[in-house]
Amino acid sequence: MTVIAGTPHPALRDVVLRYEGFEDRRGDPVTFRELPCSFVPIIIDLDAGWTITYGGAPPMRVGSFVAGVTDSVVVVGHSGSARCVQIDLTPLGARRLLGVPMSELANVTVPVDAVLGDFGSRLVQRVGDAATWADRFAILDRALRARLAGAAAVDSGVVWSLRRIAAAGGNVAIGELAGELGWSHRTLIARYRDAVGLPPKTVARIVRFESLTARVTRDPGADWTATALACGYFDQAHLAREVREFAGVTPTVLRAELVNSVQDAASAPS
Template sequence: MSDRYVRVENRGAFWLAAGRPHPALRPFLAAYDGYWESVPAPSRMRTLPTRHTVMIINLGPPLRLHVPDPGAAPAVYGPFIAGMHDGHGMYEHEGGQRGVQLDLTPLGAYTLLGVPMGELTNRAVDLADVLGPEVPRLVGRLQDAAGWAERFDLLDAFLLGRLEIGPSPDPEVREAWRLLDTTCGRTPVAALAGEVGWSRKHLTHRFKEQVGLSPKVMARVLRFQHAVELMSAPFDRQGVPSWVDLAVTCGYYDQAHLNREFRALAGCTPTELLAGQAPEYLTTTAREAS
């Protein structure tokens, strides 16, 4: 076992273990997030659109997942990949959660998964359907591991192997993503195309293939995520966000525009989101009482 540092955090009956990936993997994902329940209880987890493709290596009971695709029925999963999405979804489980979550950057997902990311948009698929027959063996070794440091070492070895064979994103797509990410979605698509020297049509096609969403939709998700993150830091002295200030800061025309975007992407208004789940809801996912 390595001497990797693993930070363990107690959130009541829910425990988290976080560890840093191998340095070669850090451009593609920031952390390994292990989790387990000390007191199993049925619960639900609501998901919001984010800048990440999420890999869940489920080591406990199956999860039932509702994805943003309105034509898709809820499905039961062990380990799975949830592609980039532009709507909210929901996990449900019977209790006894245990596993590892990996939040992959869009271009990191393209390289590590080795598939056109547009095929995963607004979908969840079994991990073995993407990464092949090695997945069951990996899951078994993770279940049998002596601790989280060993589990994270196993993930390092597996993902470093994927890194050696995965495709590289186009430099133009990489630069377009960098500009969108650093401006929190406030760079117009025409400006992105001009910066990378491609037509809007060609950029949209290649970006969606390698990221999973078009530049326009990705910008929308980034503005939304920025707003959600800022909601954890109230704008006025009474501890209530100024929705007008929030809208302007995040690139919305006005408060009405902010509200419309939250209804479309989160299924509720900013006020409802804040009142129903704050502060824990102001992350990628939020646990809800069953």
């Protein structure tokens, strides 16, 4: 398995979190669980495609795809050979780049060309024709910057409030945000569904869950009670309920998954 990190152009700072090249030639079918996240991945497939499963829904086969913000586990698999480029977008960057209400993509996966049309099809072709990972990342830089040049701005109130949520690690009173903006709660929810895809309270909970997984990854031996309080949960029981809802497992199992994931990434050649 090979993982190659790419650095997006500085002009894309508020839109693209990271580029990543991925190649897996282990030969045996592989499935892995993608946890809820607040970013929007675009996968440009360079191999035989993927199997995506949401909850109890039947698996779907896709090639290059876009996945909206998710609040539950998604099972992703390939048949034993995989090669792709992943572009992780900020949620508001995705709204600008994709040009559709993000509620249409929340908790779903759709083919790239279904969202990005001819631009998406051409991008997949050009990235697939490139000779090196560096060339692929450079193609993405140029294409994304060109598309964003004519993109509409995102609601400034959502931009401000989402920054507040991120800075607080998800621990912010949504009613207070609405009040400071002079919006009703209903207006705040509607604007978040358009710009992010999910209601602000759910987004804040996902951001807090991401803070938890990051903390556990850094310090897998940390005490659960201390971790719960540091991440803004009321107590360990509250943390356990949130982990079960978002990850579908106990905190202990989640910690084992995160540790194994880090070890796998560390052993992958660059």
